[in-house]
Amino acid sequence: MPPHRPAPAPRRPRTGRLAAVLTALTLLGAACAAPATPPRAAQSTTATAPHSRPASPQVRDDLLEVFRQASVTGTFVLMEAESGRTTVVGRERAARRYVPASTFKIPHSLIALETGAVADAEEVIPYGGRPQPRPEWERDMTLREAIAASNVPVFQTLARRIGLARERHWLRRLGYGNRQTGTALDRFWLDGPLAISALEQTGFLARLATGRLPASRRHQRLVRDLLRVERTVDYALFAKTGWGTAGDPGIGWWVGWVERDGRIWTFALNIDVGDDRDAALRIPLGRRLLHRLGVLPYPA
Structure with missing residues (x-):
């Protein structure tokens, strides 16, 4: 096991157009927070943000038909990373926070690298x-293999190496979701209290995709490389799924970004998941919406 290095001292965050836009989007998520009595899917896995009144994104609730045709309930957020222009399908749900489940492996990989809990993408980490x-989770894996396989026990090993104090420090530093860990060191992203909205996911991913998180640029590049799942002559796709089972129904995620023609669009989809059939819809529905919104050139 590599020695633990103390977390680096906080650096002054970068300012500029993207920071201002992301602040507005965070406030937007708050303005659209869930009602006092949320639907059954959100009761045990969600939290809401404070209220405020930022500018509105483009709402495309006509595209809710994509979810209806698949007989699922969901939301989709698309953000152009540099300008911050945002399109929302299912505005109210887009602002509601859910457990991130395995989408937390994105910031968790960065936190592990920043704290020295893992040396690099090729270090083998025991599953326990x-x-x-x-x-497929019942073997030791490198960080690269573990994020591709979404290996929960390997990331639980990393969480124990990091420790609650440094997890909390980095959640605050990264501004990730509600920044809450509770006391269950190796379960807080699976069962709560950590929670994040689709709007917040796209804002966080925009900063990662453009290298503007308050963390090592080298480590941000490495995490971006770990997330690349597809490259064609037209575009590159970076993505991660998640499936939280603490609620009834559970919550299914597909988040990431597309690089195409010198531009970056971040996206976040979540749907209610009752079984394997619902879980299998996450990527096809997300790809269909990316195509309908003109980001992916080919239909799902």
Whole structure:
């Protein structure tokens, strides 16, 4: 196990157009927060942000038909990273916070690298030796392999190396969701209290995709490389799924960004997930919406 290095002293955050836009989007998420009695899908896994009145994004609720045709309930947010122009499908749900589940592996990888809990993408991390829900998780993996396989026990090992104090420090530093860990060191992103909205996901990812998080540029580049799932002559796709099962129904995520023609669009989809059939819809629905909104050149 590599020695733990103390977290670096906070640096002054970068300012500029993107920072101002992201602040407005955070406030927008607050303005559209969930009602006092949220629907069943949100009761045990969500939190809401304070109220305020920022400028509105473009609302495309005509595209809710994509979810209706698949017989699921969901939301989708698309953000042009440099300008901050945002399109929302399902505005109220887009502002509601849910457990990030395995989408937290994105900031978690960065936190592990920044704290020295893992040296690089090729270090082998033990899974713990216990039986797992998925047989493919029952082996030690490198960070690169673990994020591709969405290996929960490997990231739980990293969480124990990082420790609650440094997890909390980095959640605050990165401005990630509601920044809450509770006391369950190796479960807080799966069961709560950590929670994040689709709007907040796109803002966080915009800063990562453009290298503007308050963290090492080298580590941000490495995490971006770990997330690349597709490259064609027309575009590159960076993405991560998540499936939180603490609620009933659960919450399914697909988040990431597309690089195309010198531009970057971040996106976040979440849907209610009751079974494997629903979970299998996350990527196809997300790709369909990216195509309908003109970001991916090919339909799902």
